[in-house]
Every structure is written in C-alpha cells, then in structure tokens.
Amino acid sequence: DSGVTQTPKHLITATGQRVTLRCSPRSGDLSVYWYQQSLDQGLQFLIQYYNGEERAKGNILERFSAQQFPDLHSELNLSSLELGDSALYFCASSEDGNEQFFGPGTRLTVL
Amino acid sequence: SQQGEEDPQALSIQEGENATMNCSYKTSINNLQWYRQNSGRGLVHLILIRSNEREKHSGRLRVTLDTSKKSSSLLITASRAADTASYFCATVPNSGNTPLVFGKGTRLSVIA
Numbered sequence: 001d002s003g004v005t006q007t008p009k010h011l012i013t014a015t016g017q018r019v020t021l022r023c024s025p026r027s028g029d030l031s032v033y034w035y036q037q038s039l040d041q042g043l044q045f046l047i048q049y050y051n052g053e054e055r056a057k058g059n060i061l062e063r064f065s066a067q068q069f070p071d072l073h074s075e076l077n078l079s080s081l082e083l084g085d086s087a088l089y090f091c092a093s094s095e096d097g098n099e100q101f102f103g104p105g106t107r108l109t110v111l
Numbered sequence: 112s113q114q115g116e117e118d119p120q121a122l123s124i125q126e127g128e129n130a131t132m133n134c135s136y137k138t139s140i141n142n143l144q145w146y147r148q149n150s151g152r153g154l155v156h157l158i159l160i161r162s163n164e165r166e167k168h169s170g171r172l173r174v175t176l177d178t179s180k181k182s183s184s185l186l187i188t189a190s191r192a193a194d195t196a197s198y199f200c201a202t203v204p205n206s207g208n209t210p211l212v213f214g215k216g217t218r219l220s221v222i223a
Contacts, residue, residue, distance in 0.1 A: 048210055055210075088151070090153060097203075097210060100210075102154040104153045105151070
C-alpha cells in the first residue's frame with residue numbers, strides 16, 4: 001500500500017460527459033502528479049501540483065483540468081469526454097520530487 | 112512523447128534465471144528511476160540512480176547507468192514468478208518542466 005488513495009476505482013460514462021477523479025496523497029507529501037496510461041500512448045504525465053499551486057504541465061488536453069485543495073487532495077476533471085479518453089488515470093505523490101508513490105488508479109471507460 | 116525506450120518490449124524467462132532490461136533516453140538527466148507495475152495496478156518505485164552514479168544495488172536488483180551512452184540497465188537476479196510485471200524506466204530531465212518521463216516498459220514473464 002503506497003498510502004496514496006484514488007476514487008473511484010472504476011468509472012463508466014458516455015461520450016460528451018464530465019467526470020471528476022479524486023486523489024489523496026501520502027501524509028506529508030506536498031506534490032501531486034496526474035498520469036494517463038493507455039495501451040497505445042504508454043504512461044503520459046498530465047500535470048503536477050505543489051502545495052496548491054500548479055508546478056508543471058505535460059500533455060494535458062484543454063478539456064482536462066485539475067486542482068489541489070488546501071488539505072492537499074487533488075481532483076482531475078475531464079470534460080466533453082471522447083472514446084479516446086478511456087484509460088487508466090494515476091495519481092502519484094512525492095515528498096522530494098524524486099521517488100513518486102502511485103495510487104491504485106481509476107479505470108475510465110467512455111462508451 | 113516518451114524519452115525513455117525500454118528494450119526488449121517483452122521478456123520471458125524461467126524461474127531462477129537472471130533478467131536484464133535496458134533503457135535508453137535522449138536528453139541529459141538529473142536521475143533515472145526504475146518502476147514496476149503489476150497488471151492494471153499502480154507503479155511501485157524500485158530504485159533511483161543519480162547522474163553521477165554508475166551502479167547501484169538493492170536486494171536482487173542491480174542498476175547501471177552510462178550517461179555517455181544515455182542508457183541504463185536493470186538486472187534482476189534469481190528471478191521468481193512473483194517478479195512477473197512490467198518494468199519502466201523514468202528519467203528526470205535536467206531541463207524542461209516534466210518531472211518524470213516514462214518509457215513504454217518491458218513486460219517480464221517469469222515462468223515457474
């Protein structure tokens with residue numbers, strides 16, 4: 001158990017819909033990272049927050065947004081969903097920006 | 112786009128044999144890390160090697176880093192069926208704003 005929790009575990013929705021994925025980092029970790037893992041694209045970095053502020057941005061679509069709250073949990077919002085957004089979404093947290101601890105992931109299926 | 116490229120894409124060995132996976136990357140790095148992922152689950156950090164280090168050990172794991180060739184290898188000795196998983200290398204680039212750049216992974220199958 002990494003200490004990082006993600007909810008929900010599975011999400012099935014339709015194209016055009018909006019969903020919110022939630023992540024609670026390990027106790028004390030200020031950095032939260034979001035990744036998307038699909039079969040054809042591998043593991044893609046989306047965005048990083050550090051203590052509530054956006055720190056780094058990767059291949060995140062404009063339809064996606066994230067935030068980190070004062071209690072350090074983070075949410076990833078995916079809107080106008082497309083079939084191609086079906087993937088595993090991972091959250092990770094880190095104390096020092098090096099070793100990252102990954103949550104169990106949310107499997108999103110867009111029908 | 113991916114910075115790291117693992118080789119081979121898939122590897123199948125017998126229990127007790129050694130498994131070697133390679134990773135090549137493109138830009139200068141601060142450190143390189145190896146992660147393991149069991150099917151459909153979260154990644155687990157295995158080992159970190161800094162750019163000024165050449166070799167590192169952790170239990171049955173041995174990692175080497177050659178910054179002149181921009182490559183790393185992960186050796187798992189005396190493999191076990193429980194080592195079956197995908198293994199990813201990830202680099203922390205010296206420049207740019209991407210914290211960790213992952214390769215596509217090597218899928219290791221250890222047959223009992």
